[in-house]
Amino acid sequence: MKQRNNLFIALEGIDGSGKSTQTKLLTDQLTRQGHKVYSTFEPTNNYIGKLIRDILKGNTKADYRIIAGLFVADRLDHLLNEEYGIVKKLEEGFTVIMDRYYFSSYAYQGAHMDIDWVIQANAMSANILRPDVNIFIDVSPEISMQRLHANRDTIELFETLDNLKLVRSKYLEAFEKLKAVEQICTIDGDRTPELIAGDIWQKVASMLT
Ligand SMILES: Nc1ncnc2c1ncn2[C@@H]1O[C@H](COP(=O)(O)OP(=O)(O)O)[C@@H](O)[C@H]1O
Numbered sequence: 630m631k632q633r634n635n636l637f638i639a640l641e642g643i644d645g646s647g648k649s650t651q652t653k654l655l656t657d658q659l660t661r662q663g664h665k666v667y668s669t670f671e672p673t674n675n676y677i678g679k680l681i682r683d684i685l686k687g688n689t690k691a692d693y694r695i696i697a698g699l700f701v702a703d704r705l706d707h708l709l710n711e712e713y714g715i716v717k718k719l720e721e722g723f724t725v726i727m728d729r730y731y732f733s734s735y736a737y738q739g740a741h742m743d744i745d746w747v748i749q750a751n752a753m754s755a756n757i758l759r760p761d762v763n764i765f766i767d768v769s770p771e772i773s774m775q776r777l778h779a780n781r782d783t784i785e786l787f788e789t790l791d792n793l794k795l796v797r798s799k800y801l802e803a804f805e806k807l808k809a810v811e812q813i814c815t816i817d818g819d820r821t822p823e824l825i826a827g828d829i830w831q832k833v834a835s836m837l838t
């Protein structure tokens with residue numbers, strides 16, 4: 630197993646699976662251990678990400694193929710931008726934690742179009758930076774829906790129970806297809822934040838020098 634001081638970690642899961650919560654807990658843990666951490670997310674808050682969020686809210690209409698293309702473009706900007714790009718952050722020695730990366734496209738866009746097409750469309754990002762590990766927080770769609778309804782005023786385009794079930798199945802399909810080239814770590818997300826964080830930390834700590 631590759632052991633290095635700064636890692637590139639992608640957190641994946643359906644909506645409400647606890648990615649933001651775990652990004653924060655992992656950031657705190659790594660920071661306490663003296664690591665420089667850059668935590669970030671997709672869709673971004675940059676110019677393409679803003680357009681995506683507008684579409685997800687239903688304010689702008691777009692075909693699913695265009696949405697898939699926008700996620701690819703947002704991702705490339707997120708990797709390569711000279712100011713906030715994560716390629717540069719890794720070179721500067723930061724451990725980068727991504728709340729969603731290309732497996733989100735495989736799962737969410739793959740729910741509406743050929744998953745192989747989505748994988749092809751993201752090949753450039755995968756060639757530029759493949760995560761040291763993709764951590765999948767596996768939550769049952771029913772629990773995730775309850776969490777979203779308990780904690781949010783607005784529910785977005787992809788956030789229905791049927792869609793969350795479909796998206797989860799597409800995640801599993803994508804992991805199966807790509808298991809030979811991707812590092813995938815599945816964590817049982819139907820538990821307390823502390824137990825989930827403990828398992829994530831065990832995995833991450835095993836990869837650090
Ligand atoms: N393990 C957990 N058990 C119960 N509630 C949780 C857990 N993890 C997160 N939550 C709550 O569920 C909601 C969604 O969590 P969040 O971290 O925002 O998920 P995501 O970023 O994957 O959408 C938040 O209100 C959060 O406080």
Ligand SMILES: Cc1cn([C@H]2C[C@H](O)[C@@H](COP(=O)(O)OP(=O)(O)O)O2)c(=O)[nH]c1=O
Binds near residue numbers: 643730
């Ligand atoms: C990164 C990414 C996100 N998405 C979707 C998943 C989410 O429904 C939505 C917004 O992501 P996000 O803000 O992470 O939502 P949440 O915190 O609820 O998980 O964007 C895609 O469809 N494709 C992608 O490539």
